[in-house]
Amino acid sequence: MKFGVTVVPRISDWKLFVDLEAMGYDAAWAADSQMLYSDAYATLALAAANTTRIRLGTGVSVAGVRLAPVTAHSIATINKLAPGRTFLGIGTGHTAMRVMGKDPVRAREFREYLRVLRALLHGQEVDYALGDGEKTDIRFLHPDRGFIDVEHPVPIYVAADGPLxxxxxxxYGDGRVCSHNQTRTRLQKSLETMREGARGVGRTLPDTFHTAxxxxxxxLQPGExxxxxxxxxxxxxxxxxxxHYWWELYLKDGDTSTVAQRxxxxxxxxLAFTEKMETPAAKRYQQVHYxxxxxxxxxxxxxxxEDLIRSTGGLVGPPDEIIAMLREREAMGLNEITLLPAMDTARRNLEEFADKVIARY
Structure with a gap:
C-alpha cells in the first residue's frame, strides 16, 4: 500500500509538499478546482522545484476546463521539473464544473480527451478536433529543447465510476481513482469493466495498473x-x-440512489437545510460548495x-483499527490511499497519521 495526500492547493502554502516528503508520504496530489483554490499546476511547479523524492500530480485535473493539448502541455512541463515522478490524475469535473453550475464532461467526450492526452504524453502525433470542428494532426514541436518532458512516462490516473x-x-489510463468506501464486489466489477475497455483498443490491462x-x-486519542x-x-x-455530491445528483434529476442507507x-x-439557504435557487450551488x-x-x-463518517469510508479510529481497515482495502486490490484533511489542520493531521499509522504499516 502506498500513502498519498490530496492537497487543497494554496499557492502561499506550497511548502506543505516539502513537509509531506519529509513525513514519508509517497505521493502528493494537487486538487484542481478553479473557482475554489489556487492553480494546481502553479503550485505543483513550486513543489517539484523543491522536492526530490515524492511523486507529484493532479488530484484530479478537470477535462472540462482545459483543452486536452493544454493539459498534456501543463503536466509535461511539471515533468520537466520532476522527471519520472510526475503523474496526471484526470476526471470529468464533479466539483470544478458543478461549482460553476455546469455538468461534468460527457463520457464520450471524455474518452476522446483521454485518447488525445495519452498520445501527446507518449510523444506521438495525434489527430485532434477542437469542439465539433475538423480534425487536424498535432504534436509537440520542441520536446527536445527543454520546454517539456515526454521522454519520462507520465502515468494517467482516471477518476471513473460509470461504465463508459x-x-x-x-x-487509455494507467490507473484509476475512486472513493474509499467502495465494496470489494464493486471494485472487482469496475476492474473487469476496465479490462473490457482495454481489450476494445487491443490493449491488455497491465499488472502495474494503479488503483488509488x-x-x-x-x-483518535484516548477518550475521543x-x-x-x-x-x-x-x-x-x-x-x-x-x-454536496448527493445534493448535486438530487438537484439534477431527483437521484438519491447514492445516499447511504444509514x-x-x-x-x-x-436537504431541508439547503432549501432554506438565502442564496437564490438558481445560484445555490455556490453556497452548497462553499x-x-x-x-x-x-x-x-x-x-x-459518525454515520456519515463511516458511510463515506473515513479512516477514523485508534491506530490498530485504521491499520486493519487499510489491510482490508489492500486485500481488495487498492494500491494507494490518498488523504484529504481540512486545510488549517493538515500538517498536524498528516504528521500524526504518518507517525502512528504509516510507520507501523
Missing amino acids: ALKSAGA ALSYACV SPTSDRVIDEVGSMAAATL CLNLWDEY GHCAFLPPEERRFIT
Whole structure:
C-alpha cells in the first residue's frame, strides 16, 4: 500500500509538499478546482522545484476546463521539473464544473480527451478536433529543447465510476481513482469493466495498473470519539463533500440512489437545510460548495455524524483499527490511499497519521 495526500492547493502554502516528503508520504496530489483554490499546476511547479523524492500530480485535473493539448502541455512541463515522478490524475469535473453550475464532461467526450492526452504524453502525433470542428494532426514541436518532458512516462490516473468512463480508463489510463468506501464486489466489477475497455483498443490491462482511493483520516486519542470537536475540525470538510455530491445528483434529476442507507435521516435534514439557504435557487450551488474539502462552514458542523463518517469510508479510529481497515482495502486490490484533511489542520493531521499509522504499516 502506498500513502498519498490530496492537497487543497494554496499557492502561499506550497511548502506543505516539502513537509509531506519529509513525513514519508509517497505521493502528493494537487486538487484542481478553479473557482475554489489556487492553480494546481502553479503550485505543483513550486513543489517539484523543491522536492526530490515524492511523486507529484493532479488530484484530479478537470477535462472540462482545459483543452486536452493544454493539459498534456501543463503536466509535461511539471515533468520537466520532476522527471519520472510526475503523474496526471484526470476526471470529468464533479466539483470544478458543478461549482460553476455546469455538468461534468460527457463520457464520450471524455474518452476522446483521454485518447488525445495519452498520445501527446507518449510523444506521438495525434489527430485532434477542437469542439465539433475538423480534425487536424498535432504534436509537440520542441520536446527536445527543454520546454517539456515526454521522454519520462507520465502515468494517467482516471477518476471513473460509470461504465463508459471505466472503459475509457482501461483503454487509455494507467490507473484509476475512486472513493474509499467502495465494496470489494464493486471494485472487482469496475476492474473487469476496465479490462473490457482495454481489450476494445487491443490493449491488455497491465499488472502495474494503479488503483488509488480518495479518503480522509484522523487518529483518535484516548477518550475521543469520531465526533469529538478535534476530529470534526480535521475531517469535517471532507465528510461534508459527500453531502454536496448527493445534493448535486438530487438537484439534477431527483437521484438519491447514492445516499447511504444509514444516512437517510441525515440526508433529509441536509436537504431541508439547503432549501432554506438565502442564496437564490438558481445560484445555490455556490453556497452548497462553499468551503468544499478545504474548511467546514460552522452551519454545516451539525451534519458531521459518525454515520456519515463511516458511510463515506473515513479512516477514523485508534491506530490498530485504521491499520486493519487499510489491510482490508489492500486485500481488495487498492494500491494507494490518498488523504484529504481540512486545510488549517493538515500538517498536524498528516504528521500524526504518518507517525502512528504509516510507520507501523
